[in-house]
Amino acid sequence: MRRPRFFVIALVAGAVALGATETAGSAPIAPAKPAAAQLAAADTALVTLQVSNRAEAETLIAAGTDLPVRELAGGAYQLDLVLTGARLATLTSRGARLIRVIQREGDGTARYAESARAAQARAGTGLSSAKTGFSTAQVSAAADTLHFLQGYWWTSKGQVFLSAQVATTATEDPDVQITVTWRTADGRTGSFGLQRYVDADEYQHHFVFFPQPVPAKPVSLTATSSLGGSAQLTPRAWLGAQPPPTPAGYQQDFITQYMTPTDVKARIQRLARQYPSLVDVINLPHKTQGYRRAASGYLGDPADAAIVVETRKFGDQGGNGVRVRTVKPAGPNHPLTARYAQRVLTVTLATGKGRAVTSTTGEVAAYIRDRFGTTFRAFVENGSAGKLMPVAGPVVLSDGLKAGADVPRAPWTVQALRIGAHRDGSRIGVLAYSQEHAREWATPLVTMEFAERLLANYATDADTRALLNQVDVFVVPVTNPDGANYSFHDFNMQRKNLRNYCQGAQRDPVHRNDWGVDVNRNYAVGSLFDGYFGASLDCLNEVSSGPAELSEPESRNVIALAKAHPNIKYAMNVHSYGGAFMWPPGAYKLDGRVTLPRPSIEESAHFLSAARQIVTSISAYRGTVTWPAFTGPLADVLYSAAGNSADQLYYERGIFAWDFEIGSFLWNPASQEWEGVGFQPPYAEAHAEAMEYASGLVQLVRVAAEYQKTHPIR
Numbered sequence: 262m263r264r265p266r267f268f269v270i271a272l273v274a275g276a277v278a279l280g281a282t283e284t285a286g287s288a289p290i291a292p293a294k295p296a297a298a299q300l301a302a303a304d305t306a307l308v309t310l311q312v313s314n315r316a317e318a319e320t321l322i323a324a325g326t327d328l329p330v331r332e333l334a335g336g337a338y339q340l341d342l343v344l345t346g347a348r349l350a351t352l353t354s355r356g357a358r359l360i361r362v363i364q365r366e367g368d369g370t371a372r373y374a375e376s377a378r379a380a381q382a383r384a385g386t387g388l389s390s391a392k393t394g395f396s397t398a399q400v401s402a403a404a405d406t407l408h409f410l411q412g413y414w415w416t417s418k419g420q421v422f423l424s425a426q427v428a429t430t431a432t433e434d435p436d437v438q439i440t441v442t443w444r445t446a447d448g449r450t451g452s453f454g455l456q457r458y459v460d461a462d463e464y465q466h467h468f469v470f471f472p473q474p475v476p477a478k479p480v481s482l483t484a485t486s487s488l489g490g491s492a493q494l495t496p497r498a499w500l501g502a503q504p505p506p507t508p509a510g511y512q513q514d515f516i517t518q519y520m521t522p523t524d525v526k527a528r529i530q531r532l533a534r535q536y537p538s539l540v541d542v543i544n545l546p547h548k549t550q551g552y553r554r555a556a557s558g559y560l561g562d563p564a565d566a567a568i569v570v571e572t573r574k575f576g577d578q579g580g581n582g583v584r585v586r587t588v589k590p591a592g593p594n595h596p597l598t599a600r601y602a603q604r605v606l607t608v609t610l611a612t613g614k615g616r617a618v619t620s621t622t623g624e625v626a627a628y629i630r631d632r633f634g635t636t637f638r639a640f641v642e643n644g645s646a647g648k649l650m651p652v653a654g655p656v657v658l659s660d661g662l663k664a665g666a667d668v669p670r671a672p673w674t675v676q677a678l679r680i681g682a683h684r685d686g687s688r689i690g691v692l693a694y695s696q697e698h699a700r701e702w703a704t705p706l707v708t709m710e711f712a713e714r715l716l717a718n719y720a721t722d723a724d725t726r727a728l729l730n731q732v733d734v735f736v737v738p739v740t741n742p743d744g745a746n747y748s749f750h751d752f753n754m755q756r757k758n759l760r761n762y763c764q765g766a767q768r769d770p771v772h773r774n775d776w777g778v779d780v781n782r783n784y785a786v787g788s789l790f791d792g793y794f795g796a797s798l799d800c801l802n803e804v805s806s807g808p809a810e811l812s813e814p815e816s817r818n819v820i821a822l823a824k825a826h827p828n829i830k831y832a833m834n835v836h837s838y839g840g841a842f843m844w845p846p847g848a849y850k851l852d853g854r855v856t857l858p859r860p861s862i863e864e865s866a867h868f869l870s871a872a873r874q875i876v877t878s879i880s881a882y883r884g885t886v887t888w889p890a891f892t893g894p895l896a897d898v899l900y901s902a903a904g905n906s907a908d909q910l911y912y913e914r915g916i917f918a919w920d921f922e923i924g925s926f927l928w929n930p931a932s933q934e935w936e937g938v939g940f941q942p943p944y945a946e947a948h949a950e951a952m953e954y955a956s957g958l959v960q961l962v963r964v965a966a967e968y969q970k971t972h973p974i975r
């Protein structure tokens with residue numbers, strides 16, 4: 262690509278650099294301390310890293326991250342990414358700083374086990390999307406004009422926070438500094454600096470990444486620019502009125518532990534048995550590949566000279582256990598030969614005069630491909646080219662998958678729960694789907710808690726009964742089951758599915774955790790293939806698009822469900838983590854930052870007002886507030902994501918399609934820092950995320966019921 266994808270979001274440390282005036286209760290954010298914990302070379306972890314310049318950040322972003330990058334004062338950047346200790350060492354030797362280890366690779370198993378133990382123990386006891394209003398005309402050295410795009414305050418766990426966005430007419434001036442000063446009703450005051458936000462080389466606005474703690478509700482904001490411009494605003498409350506509290510006897514908290522695809526499938530069957538008059542189980546039409554992989558192995562020593570031999574069949578189809586070896590013939594001048602019998606591939610190496618082996622790694626790999634190409638793939642290990650092939654083996658080829666036989670290897674049928682009193686297409690439909698990304702373990706907990714809450718309360722809660730009489734609810738808890746199985750059993754940082762489109766040396770088993778297609782980059786609207794930005798043709802990239810639009814059964818299933826049920830008018834795609842609430846457009850073309858078409862004024866207003874209602878109901882559980890700056894069109898809030906599913910559902914089917922990023926940053930009052938939660942937080946955090954976002958989904962059903970009053974389905 263000509264220019265790396267890049268998005269810069271300002272960080273609160275600007276407050277320190279710009280000399281914030283300090284007042285009671287409004288401590289500045291302390292600079293992050295280096296994490297004491299280090300990472301062994303071969304270990305993998307999710308970390309927060311700080312790099313000193315934009316070029317370093319761009320290099321890391323190009324490798325694929327789906328989390329926001331935070332620009333610090335002075336040109337440094339913080340970002341969260343998955344890497345090995347070896348890569349971390351390289352990066353730190355080049356000046357990067359490890360801020361904290363959020364989660365280690367092995368944590369997955371431990372965290373699943375921890376949640377299961379806890380479950381057993383319990384059982385034993387019984388926005389502003391309108392960025393259009395300001396002129397992009399060049400302004401000369403004279404004073405610029407400022408205006409506020411946003412100014413919101415809210416209270417979370419007793420702490421008041423403030424967030425602001427300001428646009429300057431000096432759009433091309435990289436040095437303009439904007440400071441926001443707030444004042445409370447009792448006269449307390451303070452200020453903080455904003456950071457300039459440039460995306461795809463276009464100035465967007467100035468804003469503050471992390472919400473600012475303030476001592477009380479601010480009653481006025483003043484923005485001032487280093488060029489002399491100023492603007493004033495009375496900040497608005499971000500949260501709306503809380504929905505009525507759930508009545509006594511309202512049933513919730515059905516989630517007891519992290520759930521594998523097998524766990525979810527069993528829960529779906531149980532709910533169908535328990536609530537037959539309210540539930541249909543829909544088997545989606547496109548079976549996945551299954552939790553399976555070709556069997557492969559190194560013939561030779563990859564540290565010295567080796568080739569990789571791989572069966573064309575999956576391990577479970579007979580590839581596992583096949584043996585491969587090279588032998589040296591008894592005499593001189595022997596040609597290269599091979600035979601495959603009784604599941605053993607024996608390659609007899611060529612010799613010259615005097616019995617010395619003359620076959621190279623390249624010759625042996627090519628010979629296996631030529632003679633046994635329908636049974637085996639073979640290629641030279643990266644670094645072994647041109648070397649003599651050693652006498653080696655037999656090596657036993659294996660798919661390397663670690664799950665026991667209780668995890669089926671066969672193609673998987675993805676299931677949807679259909680919930681409602683009238684499941685005949687006559688009521689407005691709401692779709693909630695989760696775990697497109699395998700490692701986002703808390704997301705199926707959200708959708709399962711949501712489903713069971715509706716079902717359990719239908720008989721006893723009047724509000725729930727009214728909703729299920731009016732709305733047709735569809736829930737797909739596990740959209741990417743193969744990747745999910747791999748994440749639970751093999752490599753907990755797995756994001757993509759298990760389809761391997763790599764060729765040649767990219768199929769080296771050393772890359773086995775990098776294969777797969779990003780299901781949320783494989784859709785057909787605003788795709789990489791249409792020229793949109795934010796996906797990759799590289800089969801090893803974290804945002805790999807796959808070889809073509811809709812090449813993957815996982816994406817075709819979501820479309821098939823929406824197509825078969827045209828009454829679906831709302832959809833929520835549940836991801837983690839970071840705390841965001843987003844809607845179309847979700848992609849742009851890089852040149853000129855041309856987004857997919859913006860929704861109409863009316864639709865944009867509905868997206869935002871419904872989002873604020875849902876954000877408010879999420880906050881009721883423990884005070885989690887999705888930030889105003891993270892509530893808006895995906896392309897503006899996070900980045901361009903070519904070929905994502907929300908764009909597909911909105912532009913193709915006219916569905917109000919949102920994305921949740923659950924797992925908001927948590928405010929640490931002791932350190933006065935916001936901290937990321939990770940993909941697989943300790944179960945208590947995942948449980949809280951499930952509880953609060955399930956409430957958000959219930960509110961989405963209320964939004965749909967309300968919309969239906971003025972927009973009937975039939």
Ligand SMILES: [Zn+2]
Nearest residue numbers: 698701836837
């Ligand atoms: Zn995701």
